[in-house]
Amino acid sequence: MYTIGQVSEMFGIPISTLRYYDKEGLFPGMQRTSGIRRFGEKELEALRVIECLKKSGMEIKDIRQFMEWCKEGRSTYSRRKELFLKQKVQVEAEIGRLNQILDMIKYKCWYYDQALMDGNEERVQAMKEEDLPEEICEAYRNTHRRKEDVPSKHVCGQEGILQAKGI
Amino acid sequence: MYTIGQVSEMFGIPISTLRYYDKEGLFPGMQRTSGIRRFGEKELEALRVIECLKKSGMEIKDIRQFMEWCKEGRSTYSRRKELFLKQKVQVEAEIGRLNQILDMIKYKCWYYDQALMDGNEERVQAMKEEDLPEEICEAYRNTHRRKEDVPSKHVCGQEGILQAKGI
């Protein structure tokens, strides 16, 4: 059994946050001795799960729901599993989005490399999409096409598609 | 040139948010005709960058700084590139963290699969770390070890390391 201060140390979470979680019902049934919270293995695992679900994008009130299911016992196993499956999809989608973000960042890094080499943005701005290096072109396409756009027609005949000056 | 309503449609961003971004200085030098905002290619690209930097974890005030650098011209190319390089590191780290989250989720899915099969958590709770299936064991280790823990000693002699009941 640990005190709130020990748990705060172990997890690197402020004491105030642990008390806040408790107040929000994230440790249902936590024991106390003369008013002082006692964190056992159950609460430590709950905390790991809280951190996991929080980072997976879940809100506190939904985490509380989960903790309540845990208290209810066997009858909620499948609901709990469904919840984790749902979060799995969410996190995988988020990773996908972050990889797109990475594409934009790679394009921008390349863009400023070019601008630094040239001393200005003129050449790189005037480049057509098909003249971009393979990898950069792919990253560019991934981040500069609206959903409704058709693969190439819309940009084909243009003189320079990187028209936005100075960004 | 587009109106705020058209841009809102194109990007799926509420009008109020676009006005808020403008008020926060995220479109420095945007044109207006008799008070009405005119979004050009520059602003559209700015908006793509805003979405990118926001999702990469950057705050509005830092995005404004970037936009100001853009206005300053050539002298800030290297600062702008450094910024994207920094965000690249951040996003890669975030993807790493999400993959750990995914490990925890995989472990929990497996855990509830077992509980559902057995009708209770007893067997799965009593399992030692080394008895977990390869893949699950790896996921478990990734999410249940504090930084200061030594690889195995601390858990070796224990009777059941999955002691937390009902989570």
Added chain:
DNA sequence: TCTTGACCTAAAGTCAGGTTTAGGTTCTAT
């Protein structure tokens, strides 16, 4: 001309997720 829809501003409101404050209690070592 008049109405209607799309635009404008400033200021207040909202929300999640904490953090801080003020005042009090409990544990531990001397």
Added chain:
DNA sequence: ATAGAACCTAAACCTGACTTTAGGTCAAGA
């Protein structure tokens, strides 16, 4: 037994990122 560290609560406060509200302007079609 007493000081100081670590704990407790309730309630107010904070932050970032919007959103809503209230009141007004502008442009195009009937």
